[in-house]
Amino acid sequence: MARIVAGVATSHIPAVGAAWDNGKTADPYWHPVFKGFERSKEWIAKLKPDVCIVAYNDHMSAFSLEIVPTFAVGCAAEFPISDEGWGPRKVPPVKGHPELASHIVQSVILDEFDLTIVNKMEVDHGLTVPLTLMFGQPSEWPCPIVPLAVNVVVYPVPTGNRCYMLGKAIRKAVESFDEDLRVVIFGTGGMSHQLQGPRAGLINREFDTRFLDNLTKDPQSLVKISHLEYLREAGSEAIELVMWLIMRGALDDKVKEVHRFYHVPASNTALGHIIFENATR
Numbered sequence: 562m563a564r565i566v567a568g569v570a571t572s573h574i575p576a577v578g579a580a581w582d583n584g585k586t587a588d589p590y591w592h593p594v595f596k597g598f599e600r601s602k603e604w605i606a607k608l609k610p611d612v613c614i615v616a617y618n619d620h621m622s623a624f625s626l627e628i629v630p631t632f633a634v635g636c637a638a639e640f641p642i643s644d645e646g647w648g649p650r651k652v653p654p655v656k657g658h659p660e661l662a663s664h665i666v667q668s669v670i671l672d673e674f675d676l677t678i679v680n681k682m683e684v685d686h687g688l689t690v691p692l693t694l695m696f697g698q699p700s701e702w703p704c705p706i707v708p709l710a711v712n713v714v715v716y717p718v719p720t721g722n723r724c725y726m727l728g729k730a731i732r733k734a735v736e737s738f739d740e741d742l743r744v745v746i747f748g749t750g751g752m753s754h755q756l757q758g759p760r761a762g763l764i765n766r767e768f769d770t771r772f773l774d775n776l777t778k779d780p781q782s783l784v785k786i787s788h789l790e791y792l793r794e795a796g797s798e799a800i801e802l803v804m805w806l807i808m809r810g811a812l813d814d815k816v817k818e819v820h821r822f823y824h825v826p827a828s829n830t831a832l833g834h835i836i837f838e839n840a841t842r
């Protein structure tokens with residue numbers, strides 16, 4: 562039986578990927594950011610997951626306004642890296658796990674979540690920056706990835722509760738996959754940030770800290786946060802935090818918090834990161 566052993570949440574700030582790609586990890590501005598992930602890299606290298614499921618959002622790289630799937634699962638064997646304007650990041654292509662991805666699709670759709678099946682898709686910084694932060698820059702990524710693209714760009718976006726319940730359905734799907742796989746699930750994006758308008762650069766440390774605290778001990782309180790509350794309290798792009806609730810929904814009710822890191826500013830956002838282990842792993 563496959564099982565979800567741990568969850569990782571992290572911001573997926575594109576400038577962090579650019580800092581890595583351009584050899585700026587030791588610069589005074591970026592050094593604290595990468596230092597915050599040193600323990601995470603050691604942790605995941607020791608854990609050696611067989612597969613990672615990564616909930617992230619596409620930033621109009623693979624999709625466009627022509628097609629906006631709410632939840633899309635990448636079922637391909639390989640996902641090329643998007644060109645987001647400066648050429649594709651020089652990171653390895655992302656290898657998929659078509660069998661597990663198709664099984665998740667089958668199980669979760671029969672559980673009445675209407676997923677979109679994607680058999681050809683490029684992946685952008687939303688997925689590759691978390692991989693870089695957790696795995697560094699190997700010649701190939703250490704395990705296959707199941708990309709789960711969530712629309713948090715075009716309204717209406719899914720509610721936090723819907724994402725949390727999807728996490729539970731994904732866990733059920735994983736646990737009915739007939740292969741002994743140890744799976745880590747990622748939720749990416751967030752924390753407080755707003756990229757445009759008069760409130761650009763908004764950071765709400767209090768909101769972020771409370772979100773991290775409750776992600777550990779009271780996720781039920783987070784599923785009730787409305788879209789308006791995310792926008793008002795933590796900025797327009799903080800809505801990405803609903804993807805962290807997919808990760809949290811896929812874990813045990815009680816989890817062990819292994820590591821937490823929070824840093825401001827990174828680019829013009831708050832960078833948040835937390836790792837959980839399932840008690841039942």
Ligand SMILES: [Fe+2]
Nearest residue numbers: 573687750801
């Ligand atoms: Fe994003």
